[in-house]
Amino acid sequence: MTILGIDIGGSGVKGAPVDTVRGELLGERFRVPTPQPADVESVVDAVAEVAATFEGFDSVGVTFPGVVVDGVTRTAANVHKSWIDAPAAQLFTDRLGKPVTVLNDADAAGAAEVAFGAGRDESGLIMMVTLGTGIGTALFLDGVLLPNTELGHLELDGKDAELIASDRVREAEDLSWEKFAHRVSKYLRHVEMLLSPRLFIIGGGVSKKADKYFPLLEIRTPVVAATLLNNAGIIGAAVSAEQATTGRGGQHPGSIPVDASRPGTPGAAEAHSVNAGEAR
Incomplete structure (x- = not known):
C-alpha cells in the first residue's frame, strides 16, 4: 500500500509518498504556495495539485491548521473562516477519489x-x-x-x-x-x-x-x-491515513490511535509504548 501525506501550512501545501514503517519520504516532496485567501475551494484545489504530481497511491493523509473532529474542521485560526464546520475529509475524498484522513497539523x-x-x-x-x-x-x-x-x-x-x-x-x-x-x-x-x-x-x-x-x-x-x-507533518499524516484505511490503529509504536470506523478522526485506542525507528 502506498500512502501519500500532505501538509497544509500557512505558507505552503506540500506532500510526498511515505514509508510508514521507517518514517521516511519515498520521494522528493512537492510544494505549492498556500492560496490567499485560504478558503475551502482554493485549498482543496491546492491539495489536488500536490496529489496530482504523484501516482499509484492508495490513500491520503492531510494535515489541517485547526481542530479536526470526525473529519470536520471546527476552527480556522490561520486559514479562511469558510473552513469552520467544513466536512474536510469528505471534500478531499471526493476531489482526490481516494480515502482521505484529516487531522490537526501539530498532532501529525x-x-x-x-x-x-x-x-x-x-x-x-x-x-x-x-x-x-x-x-x-x-x-x-x-x-x-x-x-x-x-x-x-x-x-x-x-x-x-x-x-x-x-x-x-x-x-x-x-x-x-x-x-x-x-x-x-x-x-x-x-x-x-x-x-x-x-x-x-x-x-x-x-x-x-x-x-x-x-x-x-x-x-x-x-x-x-x-x-x-518540515517533513514531520507529511509523515504523521500518512501514518494516520494508513491506520484509518487498514484498521491497524495503534500498531505502530508511538502512533496516533485511530478509530478505523470513522476515517479522518484520531480516536481513543489502546496505549502503546514508544520504541519505533523529517515540523508548521
Missing part, C-alpha cells in the same frame, strides 16, 4: 516525532510545539495522542500566545534571537506551570535555527529540537 507532526524522531523512547507527558505561522501544540501521554489541544491560543500578556511567540511574529517584528527566546521562554514557562510536561519538542521552520535561541531559553523542562523538520 508530533506523532511523527514521537514515533520516529526526538520523542522516540520517551515516556510520560511529552509536548510538541510548532513555531510557524502560528503556534501549534500536540500532547502525548506515554506515546498516545491527546488530540486537538490548541494550546498555542493560551492567553499570554492579554494576547493570544501565537501573536507573541510564533515565528511569523519574530519575522514581522524583526526580533533579535534574544528577544525571541525571551518570548518563547515566557510561553513555555506558562505551559510548564499548567501541565508539567517531561519534555518539550520544538518544531516548525525555526527549529532548523535551534542553535540561535535554544541556549537562551530560560525553562526548567528539557527542550529538544524536532529532528524530522
Whole structure:
C-alpha cells in the first residue's frame, strides 16, 4: 500500500509518498504556495495539485491548521473562516477519489516525532510545539495522542500566545534571537506551570535555527529540537491515513490511535509504548 501525506501550512501545501514503517519520504516532496485567501475551494484545489504530481497511491493523509473532529474542521485560526464546520475529509475524498484522513497539523507532526524522531523512547507527558505561522501544540501521554489541544491560543500578556511567540511574529517584528527566546521562554514557562510536561519538542521552520535561541531559553523542562523538520507533518499524516484505511490503529509504536470506523478522526485506542525507528 502506498500512502501519500500532505501538509497544509500557512505558507505552503506540500506532500510526498511515505514509508510508514521507517518514517521516511519515498520521494522528493512537492510544494505549492498556500492560496490567499485560504478558503475551502482554493485549498482543496491546492491539495489536488500536490496529489496530482504523484501516482499509484492508495490513500491520503492531510494535515489541517485547526481542530479536526470526525473529519470536520471546527476552527480556522490561520486559514479562511469558510473552513469552520467544513466536512474536510469528505471534500478531499471526493476531489482526490481516494480515502482521505484529516487531522490537526501539530498532532501529525508530533506523532511523527514521537514515533520516529526526538520523542522516540520517551515516556510520560511529552509536548510538541510548532513555531510557524502560528503556534501549534500536540500532547502525548506515554506515546498516545491527546488530540486537538490548541494550546498555542493560551492567553499570554492579554494576547493570544501565537501573536507573541510564533515565528511569523519574530519575522514581522524583526526580533533579535534574544528577544525571541525571551518570548518563547515566557510561553513555555506558562505551559510548564499548567501541565508539567517531561519534555518539550520544538518544531516548525525555526527549529532548523535551534542553535540561535535554544541556549537562551530560560525553562526548567528539557527542550529538544524536532529532528524530522518540515517533513514531520507529511509523515504523521500518512501514518494516520494508513491506520484509518487498514484498521491497524495503534500498531505502530508511538502512533496516533485511530478509530478505523470513522476515517479522518484520531480516536481513543489502546496505549502503546514508544520504541519505533523529517515540523508548521
